[in-house]
Amino acid sequence: MKIIKLILLLAFIVAGILIYLEFPRLNIISGYAAKNMCSCMYEAGRDVDFVKETDNNFPPIDIAKYEIDTLQKTVTASVYGMMERIAVYHEDLGCQLLLKGKKMPQIDYFPTPHNCPLETYYPYGQEDPKDSLFPEIQYDKLNAAVNRTFDYPGKDSLMTRALLVIYKDYIVAEKYDEGFNKEAPILGWSMTKSILATVFGLMEKQGKVDINATHLFPEWEHDDRKNISLNNLLQMSSSLAWDEDYNHISDVTRMLFLEPDMSEVQLRKKLAYPIGKHWNYSSGTTNLLSRYLRDQFDTHQEYFDFPVKELFDKLGMSSAMIETDLVGNYVYSSYGWATPRDWGKLGLLYLHRGNWNGEQLLNESWIDYISTPCENSNGAYGAHFWLNAGGVLPDVPKSMYSMQGHQGQKVYIFPEQDMVIVRFGLNEETEMDFNWMLKGIMEAFE
Numbered sequence: 001m002k003i004i005k006l007i008l009l010l011a012f013i014v015a016g017i018l019i020y021l022e023f024p025r026l027n028i029i030s031g032y033a034a035k036n037m038c039s040c041m042y043e044a045g046r047d048v049d050f051v052k053e054t055d056n057n058f059p060p061i062d063i064a065k066y067e068i069d070t071l072q073k074t075v076t077a078s079v080y081g082m083m084e085r086i087a088v089y090h091e092d093l094g095c096q097l098l099l100k101g102k103k104m105p106q107i108d109y110f111p112t113p114h115n116c117p118l119e120t121y122y123p124y125g126q127e128d129p130k131d132s133l134f135p136e137i138q139y140d141k142l143n144a145a146v147n148r149t150f151d152y153p154g155k156d157s158l159m160t161r162a163l164l165v166i167y168k169d170y171i172v173a174e175k176y177d178e179g180f181n182k183e184a185p186i187l188g189w190s191m192t193k194s195i196l197a198t199v200f201g202l203m204e205k206q207g208k209v210d211i212n213a214t215h216l217f218p219e220w221e222h223d224d225r226k227n228i229s230l231n232n233l234l235q236m237s238s239s240l241a242w243d244e245d246y247n248h249i250s251d252v253t254r255m256l257f258l259e260p261d262m263s264e265v266q267l268r269k270k271l272a273y274p275i276g277k278h279w280n281y282s283s284g285t286t287n288l289l290s291r292y293l294r295d296q297f298d299t300h301q302e303y304f305d306f307p308v309k310e311l312f313d314k315l316g317m318s319s320a321m322i323e324t325d326l327v328g329n330y331v332y333s334s335y336g337w338a339t340p341r342d343w344g345k346l347g348l349l350y351l352h353r354g355n356w357n358g359e360q361l362l363n364e365s366w367i368d369y370i371s372t373p374c375e376n377s378n379g380a381y382g383a384h385f386w387l388n389a390g391g392v393l394p395d396v397p398k399s400m401y402s403m404q405g406h407q408g409q410k411v412y413i414f415p416e417q418d419m420v421i422v423r424f425g426l427n428e429e430t431e432m433d434f435n436w437m438l439k440g441i442m443e444a445f446e
């Protein structure tokens with residue numbers, strides 16, 4: 001009996017230590033679970049069980065429990081009955097994660113509804129594209145390459161949800177996993193960063209921003225941060241301190257799950273290196289740029305409307321939306337939604353060097369800018385776009401560049417091949433070999 005009591009006592013002590021060590025992290029776990037469940041349900045139309053079994057079915061998020069209020073459109077998540085977090089959905093803003101003990105703030109402005117040309121063929125509308133046959137494509141080989149990214153012997157965890165191959169403006173291959181289709185919006189995660197870069201490109205074309213501008217924020221005027229340029233921020237080379245670690249309480253998890261104003265975390269950071277001499281991937285930088293964009297408009301309504309009217313509606317991206325933080329900043333780091341076809345349109349805008357159906361939306365020099373490697377990135381990064389200039393994908397042209405997001409969201413742009421490839425999934429490089437995927441697709445083109 002004494003041995004049993006001792007074992008129970010030790011188990012109790014160990015459990016107490018684990019709870020003590022992990023308790024702060026529970027806030028992040030329940031916050032992620034509530035926010036992602038809310039967005040997947042109300043933004044993407046997925047049911048609770050599907051989200052539990054897919055989007056939120058990975059450790060430690062899979063230990064969360066949920067309470068759903070479909071009338072109020074809220075999701076409450078907790079871990080072992082502790083650290084409840086609530087996410088609230090608003091049709092025009094997406095889901096916002098409330099801070100503990102705080103109510104949803106009053107918001108008096110919302111993005112203008114889409115006004116897109118729909119009744120024309122893709123990509124300039126939403127009608128199914130006309131059938132086309134290209135003699136240079138081996139269609140059996142192409143379809144086999146697409147199919148094996150969903151189901152391949154020995155690789156049962158590729159977890160591809162959607163794959164689209166667009167060639168010379170035509171969709172030549174398209175496949176969806178069960179539960180998805182051409183009308184289902186999917187979260188792009190960090191591909192949203194490339195939307196931000198595009199908004200800056202639109203502003204630059206219209207003469208509203210200068211990427212060499214410095215003195216960006218009043219809070220930086222009393223130290224060397226006043227010399228940080230927009231170019232430094234767009235290239236992730238500001239040299240501001242930042243910790244992009246999703247496994248612990250870090251700068252990025254604190255920003256996404258504990259801050260009402262997501263731009264504040266990076267704004268408060270000090271320089272860790274000389275400006276422009278250190279490359280460091282930072283979601284905080286992107287949300288700081290979102291704040292800078294907001295400051296360029298006279299009203300918050302104009303800031304909300306600009307990407308809708310000047311980008312999404314021009315491209316006919318009728319499904320596109322970007323969720324906001326609690327003070328109304330677009331979360332350009334992480335929370336952009338659109339159907340795979342609409343994400344493909346954004347890729348086509350770059351493939352066509354900023355021209356859309358005869359209208360030059362971006363300066364051609366902007367395309368060169370975002371696809372030119374920045375210093376100290378080993379050829380892997382431009383300006384909020386990922387590059388293959390360093391040959392990280394050895395069987396893919398070095399001229400290819402891409403939008404990339406968490407869990408394997410990709411839009412690949414192939415300038416020399418006149419091609420855009422869109423892939424969505426639930427995994428990372430460890431389970432999906434993207435060099436293998438792209439090589440297989442490209443081998444179908446003579």
